[in-house]
Each structure stands twice: as C-alpha cells, then as structure tokens.
Amino acid sequence: MITAARGPKPDAVAASAVDAAREALLALVAAGEVGEHLGAVAEGERVVSHHFACAKKGYRGWVWAVTVARASRAKQVTIDEVVLLPGDDAIVAPAWVPYKDRVAPGDLSPGDLLPVEADDPRLAPGQSAGDEVVDRDVVREATFEVGLGRSRVLSLEGRDQAAQRWYDGDQGPESALAQAAPDTCGTCGFLVRLAGPLSTLFGVCANGNANDDGRAVSLDHGCGAHSEVQLAKRHQPEPMPEPIVDHFSDDHVESF
Numbered sequence: 001m002i003t004a005a006r007g008p009k010p011d012a013v014a015a016s017a018v019d020a021a022r023e024a025l026l027a028l029v030a031a032g033e034v035g036e037h038l039g040a041v042a043e044g045e046r047v048v049s050h051h052f053a054c055a056k057k058g059y060r061g062w063v064w065a066v067t068v069a070r071a072s073r074a075k076q077v078t079i080d081e082v083v084l085l086p087g088d089d090a091i092v093a094p095a096w097v098p099y100k101d102r103v104a105p106g107d108l109s110p111g112d113l114l115p116v117e118a119d120d121p122r123l124a125p126g127q128s129a130g131d132e133v134v135d136r137d138v139v140r141e142a143t144f145e146v147g148l149g150r151s152r153v154l155s156l157e158g159r160d161q162a163a164q165r166w167y168d169g170d171q172g173p174e175s176a177l178a179q180a181a182p183d184t185c186g187t188c189g190f191l192v193r194l195a196g197p198l199s200t201l202f203g204v205c206a207n208g209n210a211n212d213d214g215r216a217v218s219l220d221h222g223c224g225a226h227s228e229v230q231l232a233k234r235h236q237p238e239p240m241p242e243p244i245v246d247h248f249s250d251d252h253v254e255s256f
C-alpha cells in the first residue's frame, strides 16, 4: 500500500525497497519485534518511509518507520533513519501541560507558594485598572484600588475570566443545584451584594446551611436553602399528638 498523503508522488524505486528497509530494521531490533509491512509514505522527492507493525511487548499500535532515499539517477536506495512512531491506536502519554496551567482550586496546601508572573494578563497596575478605556467607573475603581495600596489589581481580562469561570461553574445557573432550586439567589435574603462591576452578576452566599456558604454565586444561581422556601403541606412534619398526662405516679402507689 502506498500512501501519498503529503509530499510529491512516491518514488517507484524507493517505494518498492521494502526488503532493504526490513533488512535495515532487523539490523537494529530483534526479528520478533517486527511485524508485517503496513505501507509506505512519500516524505519528499525520492524519499519514502516504510512502515512495519511493531510486535514489541507494551507497544501496541506503534509502528517502525524506515526512511529510504534514492539519489538522482541512482538504482539503489540508502537508509536514512529507523524510528519507532506512535500509530493511531498507540497508547501515548497525554500532552504535556505546564505546571502553572495544571494547578486547580484545592491543590494548594498550607505553606505552598504560587507566584504570579510579572506579565500575568489577569492583573494590571493599580493606576490603570487594566484598560485604556476612559470610563468613569473604571477610573473610580482604580482610584479606590490605589487607595488600598495594592500595586496590581484585577485587569478587565482577569475579571472577565473570573466571571466566566464562576458563571460556568457549580455556583452558576446551570449547576444541578440551581436547576432544581425553587428560586434564585437574586431574590434570596442570604445573598450579600458585591461592589463593583461583578455585582451585576454575582453576590456572596451567607447562608451557613447552604452548600455555597461563603462563595460567589451568580444572581441566577439558586438552591433549596433559599430564604423564602416554604415546604408544601405534604412535606411538613406531622403535628404532635395531644400530650397524655399520666396520673399513676409513685405517690399514688404508696397511698394504696
């Protein structure tokens, strides 16, 4: 099978040099680790890679790739390289993710430090509030932040990221808790209002009996601990029966 998915038309001599490719492969690996010829791929002008199944234990789906090349007007090919490559079914390690992108909420232990990069786009100098847009609210916010003595404050990008994350998360309107809630946080007496731009979408839950106590919740989130929740009559506890006064006490026994 000749596969010419990329590069020019496969060179006929190089494409037919299966035996030469296998011989080069067997010079490097044990015969028991080489399977059938799977095909050839044109890599460039007069350059072809022959693929052989890998029978090595633990390498299911991997292929041996032997690249052969033919010089102009030459009748023979030469071996360029022999490598083991992962095929479509190969078990390979997941893509590497930088450490800073792997840290998730809850990963920090007491004493751990997680420095923020100097050019982290989620932060901006306190004086600029993160954007060049001259907006009265932004300027007021920036002034406020400077007054607090913080050298950096949340940038607009950082604020948008946080808002999106919160809204899409367990404290947003799509969570199972919110979907089954009788009403929203926006109408709940336990909601503490925020100041600033995020206040239009979020508040903080202050119900010690609720799952989201102390967390930012979207105004259209909700839960069964909403301040105005009333149990339906069928869910209310059965009324207690009338008390029964027992007159037959020890005093009465002694008087007999």
Ligand code: SF4
Binding pocket: 183, 184, 185, 188, 189, 190, 191, 204, 205, 206, 207, 210, 212, 213, 217, 221, 222, 223, 224, 225, 226, 227
């Ligand atoms: S108790 Fe429930 S409805 Fe009320 S603010 Fe907290 S999460 Fe929202």
